Amino acid sequence: MSSPAEAPVAGVRRENTDRILRMFARFTSVGYLAYLALLYPSITTMAPLMHRWWTPLAVVVVFGTGVAPGLLSFRRGTAAMHTAAAGAAIAFLAAAFTWPLAWTGPQLPGDDGVWLAAFPGLASLAGVIAWPTGTAFAHLVIGCAAVQVINLVARVNASAPMLVPEITFAIMFCTLFVGGAAMALRTGRLLDATTDATHAAAASAAAQRARAVERERFDALIHDGVIATLLTASRPVHRRTVRALAATTLRELDDLHTIGNADQDIALDEILAQLRTATVDVDPSALFVVTGTETAQTLRLPLSAVRSISAALAEALRNSHLHAGSPATRTVTAALQSESISIAVVDDGVGFDHTAIPPHRLGIAVSILGRMRHVTGGSALVDSEPGRGTTVHIEWTAP
Incomplete structure (x- = not known):
């Protein structure tokens, strides 16, 4: 069993164990003061x-180290x-072992x-604070x-056959307190170990969640940028469009190396x-419309939320460009309030049927709905019917 006095291992908590040790240290010191008062006569x-030197030295050393x-x-x-x-535990044994050297008699009643x-x-309770439990119990027995041997020698007409029963009784009586202290410390160590395990499990879960979010982020970027660029390049479109889309994709890839505080809030002007x-x-060519700026001057969003909204x-x-048809026009409307923002991406194209989307098509499920679902306070909805255009609603509300 490990010692309470052992140096804590890096990363291992000892709050509960140390709290219990401090409590027992104070209890032990108060006990020494109480025994000094009771035993003074x-x-x-x-x-x-x-001998004249022994009593003052023993009292100072035993009770001084005990306090x-x-x-x-x-x-x-x-x-x-x-x-x-x-030191307190050792001082008690030192006083006991030096007693025969200082005893001059006569015998006590x-x-x-x-x-x-x-x-x-x-004294053995002090040993529990300092040493492993086995060592403290060995101190108790010694x-x-x-x-009890000292009492046998110092008392008049002491019975030698009663020595073993008296030692046994003393050990059993003291074990009640020393054993209770040892169990309390064991409970503290178990609680610290459980706390460590719980925090480690939470950290592992958070790390797995972070990896999942990063995978989704890369999946969305690959779909939004790389695949979309390749798909556009494979179609009979103007090269200027392909170059613009490729440049945007490269910029987003470069942004992956940008270090910033995603939890910081940014003001309305930067959001827009x-x-x-x-x-x-x-x-x-898309029309960008903003409403509600007068009532939303205090609006602030986390940078991570703004990035997710912008990406969605x-x-x-991009989906509208690919699927709405060439004559379609697009309008982006940002409706602002003091604690929320709502984006509507509207086109007047051919529209589509939600139920007809193959499961391997990730543009809506991952890059829009999934992305906003992982934003605290975020949500998204796609509204479309064949022949009636498409509207993508992207919203964020302060939690």
């Missing part, structure tokens, strides 16, 4: 039975808190005991055994400039 009573983790838990990092907790025996579990450019690039508008005009 026992400490002063036992001091004359020890340190709680104080350091308020720092931004946790490394110092882990080190202090390890049978109902009394060494003050160190009152809180071995609290600490409980050491203080991009829509006019998209119209003129495909059909310089350009594809609608």
Whole structure:
């Protein structure tokens, strides 16, 4: 089982684990202060039975290191808190193992005991903060055994056969708290791991979605530009038309390398400039009409939405050029409001039947309807009947 004190792996979250560790550090430090207050009479009573140097040094080292983790838990990092907790756990064992060197006697009454025996579990709780769970439990066993052996030596008429039961009881009693802390930390680590897995899954889904959107973008560009240019070149049309369409396609391909913030909002003048450019690039003879500019001065659209609208508008005009018939005329009307824009691409050509479109024809499904469906607040509708012309409605409303 991993240690709470281990350095966090890059990209792995530890918020919940660190929060629990800080809570236990403060709890442990408050426990040390409480035991110092409760055991002060026992400490002063036992001091004359020890060498003069031991009691002041043991009290300062044991309780001083015990308070340190709680104080350091308020720092931004946790490394110092882990080190202090390890110091507190080691200081308790150091005091227990040096006790025989300082003991001068006489023995304590049978109902009394060494003050160190009152809180071995609290020192092991500090060990849980600093070390792997197995090491903390080993500290618990060693600490409980050491203080019970000290009690056996220090008490008058202590029963040696009761040593093992007393050690066992002390270990079982302290395990309730140390085990609870270990389970709480395990829960924190599981929660951090679950959070990491959830975020990784969300990132993976977002990446897959982004790749799908990019594929659709390239599919639409290939259809709108490359295939449309080749198809136009294969027909008996003027070369000037082919050159203009090819130049537009090359410019769109170059735009793929343009780095910009697609989420930034752009103002009304730039919106209309991009829509006019998209119209003129495909059909310089198309009439471009704008209504509602007086009430839409505050209208702002995300750059990504304007690009999608312009691309759908350009594809609608290209479709009209290819299928509406040579006598057809086209009009692009942009109806503006304070929080929405509606584009109508209208031609008076031959029209078509929606149900007769082969499934492999992607001009409407991908380049117009699909493109706008992926824009937040965007929508598109194609209205056409044989002999009655075609109208493509492209809309965006602020979400």
